[in-house]
Amino acid sequence: MQKMKAVIMAGGFGTRMQPLTHSTPKPMLPIFNRPMMEYVLKKIISLGINDVVVLLYFKPEVIRNYFKDGSDWNVNIHYVLPDGDYGTAGAVRQAKEFLNEPFIVLSGDVVTDFNLSNILSFHKKKSSKITIGLTSVENPLQFGVVITDESGKIEKFVEKPTWGEVISDTINTGIYVIEPEILDYIPPKGSFDFAKDLFPLLMREGIEIMGYNLDGYWRDVGNPDSYRNVHKDIFLNRLNFEIEGRGIEQAEGELYLDGDAFISENVRIVEKAMIGDGARIEKGCLLNNVVVGKNAYIGPDCVIRNSIIWGNVKIEKGVFLDNAVVCNDVVIGKNVVAKAGVILAEGVEVGQFSVFEQDVVVWPNKKIDAASIVNNNVIWGSRYKNTLFESGMIIGKSNVEISCDVACKIGEAFGSQLPVGSKVIVGRDYDRAPRMIKRAFVGGLLATGMQVIDLRAVPPTVLRYAIASDDSIMGGVYFKRDLSDPASMEILLFNEHGLKLESSSSKAVDKAFFKEEFRRVDHTHIGRITDNELVIEENYRNYFESIESLIDSKVINESRLKVAFDLMYGISKEIVPKVLSDLRIDNIILNAHFDEIKLSNLDYYEKKSKNDVSNIVKALGLDLGILIYPHGQRRTIIDDKGRVLDRMESINVMLELMDIEASAGGRKFNVLLPTWSPDLNDGYYKHLNIKRGKYTDFTINELKQFDLISKVDGNCAFPSFSLYRDALFASLKLMELLAKHNVKLSQLGNGINHFFYKEFAIQCPQLKKGRVMKKFLEIAKSKRYSTVDGIKMWEDSINWIFVMPNPYKEQLDVCIQANDEKTGMEMFKHYCGLIKECIKSNG
Known part of the structure; x- marks a missing residue:
């Protein structure tokens, strides 16, 4: 066999393993009374390798003191302790002086019975520069999903996906076979990860990355539950373990x-x-x-x-x-x-x-x-979570999972990521739990030296505008009731642009929270709270003035447009009546008061509001009706005939009005839509450049180049005002365009194609999602397909199906576009059958 060396990655903090890793590095956690890393070392020895590099970082002396120079195992161990956090690939680069021959990289915190000689043989046979060990798992969320072609060449990576991004159950095991020249692509300093940085770079350089599917048992021991489960699997003889x-x-x-x-x-x-x-x-x-x-x-x-x-x-x-x-x-x-x-x-x-x-x-x-x-x-919750965050927010039972002491720690974790003296804006809705939790959270911010501006009870849209419009603000936090579960609440953390924290920032907060690594400043630098009425009024005034400067109220007034708003007992009552009054828009407002009991049964009152507003529009001859949901970001539109617009009609209304406006101005508008939005009418909108993609894949400057960013249901953002949804501004813009072009809502949509578009939910156990998506991808590869967000597969130029695992429910979300209902339902029946068959399969 070609001479090989090995690298063991043993520098992780073990954050998710707390408190087991309080004083013990994760690779040294005992599995049947032996450090986990000892089993990894024995796998390496079984390959005939006797030169091993161990990469250290967290509590390095514990590992050194146990393994020493490796002579007890008849190997030579070289320890490398980087002077900073260089990421996974960057850490290996620090050991370059020892790696002048091909080498295999393994994590010190994995239990497996893989026959690793197979991947070495594959690597040599393919003359590969770098080969990744792959395997299939039931739950791929914490790993990088990998797509390969028939020869094993890797086509695509999805690093640590959400359920919405799971398109296969084949994942990156973190086992790599690497030729030494690959190290030249890794910078000697700075953080550089295999999946995030090196692999994309190699693909851009035209260097083939190969993937080899390893059969057998593999478990990343990443949290206490997996630590328990690996013992259970050994007890039950589920792996070859001596x-x-x-x-x-x-x-x-x-x-x-x-x-x-x-x-x-x-x-x-x-x-x-x-x-x-x-x-x-x-x-x-x-x-x-x-x-x-x-x-x-x-x-x-x-x-x-x-x-x-x-x-x-x-x-x-x-x-x-x-x-x-x-x-x-x-x-x-x-x-x-x-x-x-x-x-x-x-x-x-x-x-x-x-x-x-x-x-x-x-x-x-x-x-x-x-x-x-x-x-x-x-403890934090009744179960171990891989992260505090779900879809960019923290969700939990009020006063149980999100208690005051937990909130204070989250505040300290968030504040510790910002420079001392940074300004942070906080706000809440009317509910008692958010009020209590906000106060505890603010205590944590003050302890880290943050200067807190408290807007008290404020619509989140106003708070986010206040963040984005003031360069001195470094972030913000909003506390609100979970409308789907009155016993729960949500904490939303925002960056300096008023957007939810991106992945890297939320992970930094996670790490600080679970390790309790908080910055606590000297008493002379403890932060202050500003919550006087003048400051609060100033932020409201800035929000109002911006709306008034961007909305042509004159054209609305001259058209004598009349509208009914239902505020659904939410916090929008703080802004909608004033804005409508200031713009002198003829209106009727319903349910502009807080009602805790009705908010606890919002599904019922949503249906009632739709019916009430529809009847009022018809009875009084109004031009439209709008429901603004309690936190001010969602809305439902009712046309001048009293008809409640469905999701597709709502998006078509906005697109057609934007097309009319662009045509009148002699220009084209840029529009960003989700991947799964219907596209048969794209050709109808002659003056719109429609782009589809994932919101988070665009930079702030790129997002600002769009004139409209919309969801499939027509809830949208106008980047000239904000990069996030604001139901009030979007409604005013809708009214302005109707008035300016002298058109009724009921007149729109007459020229567009009418076709079948429908969203479905197919029940799927959480641990079967990866398998189902992998099967669906295999089918898609014989056709035209896309893997942005989920898997979108075209049957022909018109008919397509989109499948995406739901992030929060045990189901797959499916969208189908077809020429007609018969074709669409036949497609659904066919693919639904394949999905259910795959779920039942034990293979």
Whole structure:
């Protein structure tokens, strides 16, 4: 075999593994009483490789002290400790002096039984410069999805996708075989990642990247749940894993002794148990699929199931644990019960008779008093989240998942990303929970030295405009009730442009939150709050003046246009009446007051509002009606005949009016629409340059070049005013264009093609989404297709289907465009059948 070297990536912080990684680097977490990285090293040794480079960063001395120079494993280990965070590829570049031969890169925090000799053979056979190990997983969210052609050449990467971007279940395992000349493409300094930077660069340079599908077990041990699950998989023989130690058959299972341990004669072993050197298990205990670490003590009559006990743990008599992780140096008193799982970080003391009601975490060196009842309110949420953020916001149960102490920490995490003295604007809606949480969050901002401008109860559109229009503002935060779940709330974090945080910024907040790495300033630099009426009024005034400068109210007034607004009990009541009054627009306003009870049943009142406004428009002969949803970004349009426009009609109205306006001005307008928006009428809009794509793929300056950015339902942004949706401004613009061109809403759309366009939802288990999308992509490759946002596949020049996994629900979102309903429904029936068949398949 060609001489090879190996690189083990062992520098990660283990943020998602907290508190297991409080003082232990993630690669050193014990799997069956051996550091996870030791199994990776043994995989390398099995390939005949004896030169290994270990890349360090977080707590490097722990790894060095264990593996030393590698002589205990008959290998030579070279340690490289970069002087900064250089990213994944940049870290490997720091080891260039050791890598003058082909080398394989592996992560130190992965458990696998892959036969790695296969990827080495493939790499050599293809004369590849770089080969990526691939595999299929049920949940690809935390990994890079990879698309290859038949020869193994990689066509596309989707790095750590959302469910909306999952187009396959084939992912990047982080196993790379690399020729040394590839290192020349990596800059010697600065952060540079394999997936984010190096792979796109190589593809632009015309260097083929190959992918090889590895068969077998692979698990990235990235959070406490996966740490538990890898042990479960070993217990259940789901992978080829050699358990160290001496095996002793038992009546109901097998016992593995890793050294000298004392086990009382009447201890009952069910299925498997691994007992570490120096451990002591007293009489009457039952151990069912349990690992017990070095020098641990388990007292009489304990029942421990499906659990991992680390070293130097002391468990007193009569304790019951199921699905527990107990870290080093923990003491558990008599008769403690944790039937639904618990994680006890190092140094925790649990008093006798305590009960853990649900799967909870106790952080390091905490003391639980005797007879305590511990519930999940002491942790962030009732489950482990890979991130605080969902679709750019933080969502959780008020006063449970998002409690005051959690909010304060999020405030500290956000504030720590900004320079000391930065100005941050905060605001909220009327609900009591957002008011409470905002105050706690502001405390966290002040602790990091932020200067806080509190706009109190304010529409989010006003707050975002205030951020974007003032160069001295570095960010903002808005707190609001979750309209779909009255018991929950949302926290929205904005950057200096008034847009939701991009991925890199949200990840930085995540990291600071989970590691509790907060900047706490000296008392002389603690921030101040500005919340006086003059400042609040100034921000409202700026918002109003901008609207008035961009809307031609004269043409609306001269047309005598009349409109009905339903504000749906939301915070838009703070702005809509004043703007309509200032512009002297003839109007009727409904439900311009806060009603907590009605907001709790918004689905019912939405239907009622549509019916009420429709009847008012018809009865009074108004020109249109508009529903503005409670937080002021969404709207529904009702035409002069009282007809509620559907989603496609709403977008067509805006496009046709913009086309008329562009034609009158003798120019073309630029429009950005979603990938899945209908396109059969594009040719009808002669004066629109329509581009489809993903909003986040454009820079701020690129977005500002568009005249209209719209969703499929016609809720839109006008970049001349804002880059985000503002229902009030969009409604005023709609009224201006109707008045200016003397046209009725009901007259629009008569010249456009009428065709079939419909959105569907197909139920799909979360863990089957990747498999289904991979199958759909295989079908698409024989036709014209696109993988922007999801998978869009054309049957011909007109008929197409778009499939995207829903980010929050166990379903696939499907859009179909067709010549007619019969064709569209036949397409849906056909592809729905294929999807359901794939879901049922075990392959």
